[in-house]
Each structure stands twice: as structure tokens, then as C-alpha cells.
Amino acid sequence: MIRFLHTADWQIGTQFGQFEPDEAAHLAQARFDTVRRIAAEAAARNADAVLVAGDVFDLQTVSDTVIRRLFAALQPFSGPWIMLPGNHDAALVESVWTRAQRLNCITPNVRVVLEPGVVLLDACRCALLCAPLTQRITYDDTTAFFDTTETPPGYHRVGLAHGSVGGILQESIDSSNPIAPTRAASARLDYLALGDWHGHLRVDERTWYAGTHEQDRFRANEPGFALDVTLSEPGAPPRVEAVRVGQYQWHRWDETISVPTDVDTLEARLAALGAHDVLRVEAGGTAALADAEALRVAIEETRARVRALRADLSGLHVLPTADDLAELGAQSGYLAKVVARLRGLQEEAQADPQQARRAAEALLLLARFQREQRPAQQRDSQAGQPHDPQAAQPHDSSAAQPRGARSA
Incomplete structure (x- = not known):
């Protein structure tokens, strides 16, 4: 059995320019506070890992202080963090992630996945098939390789990606990066953890958007949650619980x-x-x-x-x-x-x-x-x-x- 928290779209460094400076400062601070709340929830729930499905940062150009503060906010949970670059913080040759590496603020329990591939969590027999974005906008499905990628026998197969599931979302979202709506089935995934849509959303039994952890726009699409996901055994349907973590509505x-x-x-x-x-x-x-x-x-x-x-x-x-x-x-x-x-x-x-x-x-x-x-x-x-x-x-x-x- 494996239990993990699925979260995404933290957009750390969002400026909130439509508000007064003092209001914007509080809203920006809340994004750090809620990351710390997710870490505390993961520790309290004895999670095996936290999966962050892209757009950890809002911009590649956030300050060094913002980068350091983000990684400091992860401290309440000492287990594995798996972080995926999204369209706002794509894994470019020079990116916010390479700056974080130079700042030496990424702790050993945090894995930033900069290239497509498989990350193994052997302690809980889980294979994470990861599709980071290496540019802001792509027109090919970055999860296509999931279908032909082999993982160790008896391991859970969990996908981690950032983009738009075709034909599912009714409103425009941040990027056009396409993901096939049948990917979980075609890739034999136990669960597909997605980011990019800012509200938590069930696409199908095994495919979910976590949504942004802290609401950041005037849209009623159920933001402000993390997903508590339990997989009892390979092939079994996941049990998903939406956990309210957001501070503001x-x-x-x-x-x-x-x-x-x-x-x-x-x-x-x-x-x-x-x-x-x-x-x-x-x-x-x-x-x-x-x-x-x-x-x-x-x-x-x-x-x-x-x-x-x-x-x-x-x-x-x-x-x-x-x-x-x-x-x-x-x-x-x-x-x-x-x-x-x-x-x-x-x-x-x-x-x-x-x-x-x-x-x-x-x-x-x-x-x-x-x-x-x-x-x-x-x-x-x-x-x-x-x-x-x-x-x-x-x-x-x-x-x-x-x-x-x-x-x-």
C-alpha cells in the first residue's frame, strides 16, 4: 500500500498586482503558509510522499529569497517530495530549478525531476512516471512515453504530469500542453497526478487534477485543496480524499x-x-x-x-x-x-x-x-x-x- 498527497500549481511568487500593496503582500505570504500546511498534513497523515504536479513557481525570475523560503516551507515533512516543472517554471537549460541547485537549498529528501523518466520509491514499491515540461508550451503529449515504459513487477504505476486533458475542461487554462484523456488506461496507471487546472477535478477514476493549494483568481472551480491518495495494491482503484488546505476563499x-x-x-x-x-x-x-x-x-x-x-x-x-x-x-x-x-x-x-x-x-x-x-x-x-x-x-x-x- 502507498499513501501520498497530490498537490500542484503553487505559483510561488505571484504578484497580485490588481490589489493594494498590503493586500497583495498577505496573499503572496499565504502561498508559503499553505505549503507549510501541506507539509504538516503529510506528516500527520503518515504519507509516503508528496507529489507536486508542476508550477511550483509562478516565474523563472523569482528572487533568491523566494526560492529559499519555498524550500524552507517544506521542512515539516521529512519524507520524499517529488517536484515536477510545469509551464510557468519549465526545466529550461537555465531555470529557477538550476538557480535553486546553485543556492544549495534543495534538501536530500526533495527530488526535482528535470528530465522525463521513472523515479522509483522502493520503500513503498512505487514507480513514478514523470513528464516534466522542458519548455513553456508544447504541442506533443509529453505523457505518450508512459504507454511503453516498463516498471518493476509488483510496483504501483503512478503518472505525474502537467497539462490539459483533451476534451475535458470547459474553461481555458494556463497552457495548451495536451494530455490524452485515455492516458491512465493506455499506460496501465494506478493513478495519474496532474497539474495546470487550478481547481481540484476528477477526470476519471484514476486521473485527477489537484488544483492550486491557495486560491488565486475569481473562479468557482474548487481550489484550495490537496488530494490524499491511497493505493491498496497495483491495479486496485485509488481512494482519493480532498483535503482543504487553503487559507482564503x-x-x-x-x-x-x-x-x-x-x-x-x-x-x-x-x-x-x-x-x-x-x-x-x-x-x-x-x-x-x-x-x-x-x-x-x-x-x-x-x-x-x-x-x-x-x-x-x-x-x-x-x-x-x-x-x-x-x-x-x-x-x-x-x-x-x-x-x-x-x-x-x-x-x-x-x-x-x-x-x-x-x-x-x-x-x-x-x-x-x-x-x-x-x-x-x-x-x-x-x-x-x-x-x-x-x-x-x-x-x-x-x-x-x-x-x-x-x-x-
């Missing part, structure tokens, strides 16, 4: 606001998020000024709780109601004309989308200004000092209102 929400209760519902969903969530939210439709400002405040409060957040409200048209205008003090005079003009820029059939977006932002700025000025007005009133309404134009109306005071 990424969510993408595309929302349409039509009525005030849509804002209430979205605020409740935002309130349920916490420190282990990464969110991208886009909102469109139409909302009263009070509702739009309340949503903006809820998003900013959520930003302080979650690990990372990207928000886009540019598709949301802000249309002030009579109550909004009263709160702004914009029922007449110059300010009323400004608000009317900003509303008109969003409602005109031929309105420039960028101009409409700026008009909505301007109305939200007015609402925010009103909210921020209210404490000063209250202090002046308590001190018995008259407040000059012309000294500070109203700015934010809705955030300070009770929920029931919003207009439909």
Missing part, C-alpha cells in the same frame, strides 16, 4: 440594484464576510442617493474586515429622491440645479457612460460631505453658535438615516 459578486431591499440584501451578505475572504463586487442598476451611499459605506466597512476587496460601482446610477433632496438641502437654489443636472446626466438616453459614472460619483460625494458635516453642525448647535449653511455645502444624506427612513 475568493468571491465574485455581480449585483443589480433595483429596489432598496436589494441594497439591504447585499449589505447582509457583506456583513457575513471576514478575514479569510477575498471579494470582487460589481454593482449596477439604479438606487436612491441614500441607498447608494449606504452601500458605499458598507463596502468600505467590509474592506476593513476582509483580506482583500475590489469594488466597482460605476454601473450604478444614483437617482436622488425627494427625501434625498430634503436631506441635502437641495430643494431649491443653486444646489438643487446642480443635483438636477447630475441626475439628468445619468438619465439621458444618449449620455456618455463615463460622464454618467462621474455624475453618480459626484452625488455620492455630496452625500458623504453631508454626513461628515452633521457632527460639526450638532456641536455648533450645542455650543449655542449659529451655523452658516453656506460655509459648508451638504454632502451625504443616507448613511446617517435609519434603514426605515430610506425612500423607495
Whole structure:
């Protein structure tokens, strides 16, 4: 019997440039922390080995410090690590792997497979048929040699490769490196451990993608797992258990606001998020000024709780109601004309989308200004000092209102 963990697509060194620098730093650090968690799981489960099916590194040009940190993160598991170059870290003549060798940070229990061939784990009678990528993109099936490769009698036959199984995946993935969907059967494999698809996926009974260990994009394809694989004897079907190891869960929400209760519902969903969530939210439709400002405040409060957040409200048209205008003090005079003009820029059939977006932002700025000025007005009133309404134009109306005071 052999038991091993199957993992892939660590993408160590990913930059996460779409986020703020402090958010990106935490997401990059999580990829190291989760590698250490995989090592701890392998030790706790008495695994015979850990198989890493490619794309350990995101770039060939990661720093020496990143390389050293990655190999240091493997320390909790002292058993064999079998690492396969993928399309992001292909086994070029000069690569991240040759740099790691020169840095002397690859410990004796870590085997980096730079050439196609068989690696024997004699202690557990397992033959690993390995197909590393030696260039970023190939058009031939690098696993074809598995079919004709002999292994010692009585040994488990386990394939290790990185690429795209033909006709199986519905979405585009990182590389076009093809793998025959029948490879496990034609090569008489007990198990085929694959990398490149970033979610864990069963292709057939003996062929699996482990997926990335730590989610790195807004796609609902079950990332954040390692696979615990047990082979009882050669020829027997594998037993595969998905083990949650990822620290963060990424969510993408595309929302349409039509009525005030849509804002209430979205605020409740935002309130349920916490420190282990990464969110991208886009909102469109139409909302009263009070509702739009309340949503903006809820998003900013959520930003302080979650690990990372990207928000886009540019598709949301802000249309002030009579109550909004009263709160702004914009029922007449110059300010009323400004608000009317900003509303008109969003409602005109031929309105420039960028101009409409700026008009909505301007109305939200007015609402925010009103909210921020209210404490000063209250202090002046308590001190018995008259407040000059012309000294500070109203700015934010809705955030300070009770929920029931919003207009439909």
C-alpha cells in the first residue's frame, strides 16, 4: 500500500498586482503558509510522499529569497517530495530549478525531476512516471512515453504530469500542453497526478487534477485543496480524499440594484464576510442617493474586515429622491440645479457612460460631505453658535438615516 498527497500549481511568487500593496503582500505570504500546511498534513497523515504536479513557481525570475523560503516551507515533512516543472517554471537549460541547485537549498529528501523518466520509491514499491515540461508550451503529449515504459513487477504505476486533458475542461487554462484523456488506461496507471487546472477535478477514476493549494483568481472551480491518495495494491482503484488546505476563499459578486431591499440584501451578505475572504463586487442598476451611499459605506466597512476587496460601482446610477433632496438641502437654489443636472446626466438616453459614472460619483460625494458635516453642525448647535449653511455645502444624506427612513 502507498499513501501520498497530490498537490500542484503553487505559483510561488505571484504578484497580485490588481490589489493594494498590503493586500497583495498577505496573499503572496499565504502561498508559503499553505505549503507549510501541506507539509504538516503529510506528516500527520503518515504519507509516503508528496507529489507536486508542476508550477511550483509562478516565474523563472523569482528572487533568491523566494526560492529559499519555498524550500524552507517544506521542512515539516521529512519524507520524499517529488517536484515536477510545469509551464510557468519549465526545466529550461537555465531555470529557477538550476538557480535553486546553485543556492544549495534543495534538501536530500526533495527530488526535482528535470528530465522525463521513472523515479522509483522502493520503500513503498512505487514507480513514478514523470513528464516534466522542458519548455513553456508544447504541442506533443509529453505523457505518450508512459504507454511503453516498463516498471518493476509488483510496483504501483503512478503518472505525474502537467497539462490539459483533451476534451475535458470547459474553461481555458494556463497552457495548451495536451494530455490524452485515455492516458491512465493506455499506460496501465494506478493513478495519474496532474497539474495546470487550478481547481481540484476528477477526470476519471484514476486521473485527477489537484488544483492550486491557495486560491488565486475569481473562479468557482474548487481550489484550495490537496488530494490524499491511497493505493491498496497495483491495479486496485485509488481512494482519493480532498483535503482543504487553503487559507482564503475568493468571491465574485455581480449585483443589480433595483429596489432598496436589494441594497439591504447585499449589505447582509457583506456583513457575513471576514478575514479569510477575498471579494470582487460589481454593482449596477439604479438606487436612491441614500441607498447608494449606504452601500458605499458598507463596502468600505467590509474592506476593513476582509483580506482583500475590489469594488466597482460605476454601473450604478444614483437617482436622488425627494427625501434625498430634503436631506441635502437641495430643494431649491443653486444646489438643487446642480443635483438636477447630475441626475439628468445619468438619465439621458444618449449620455456618455463615463460622464454618467462621474455624475453618480459626484452625488455620492455630496452625500458623504453631508454626513461628515452633521457632527460639526450638532456641536455648533450645542455650543449655542449659529451655523452658516453656506460655509459648508451638504454632502451625504443616507448613511446617517435609519434603514426605515430610506425612500423607495
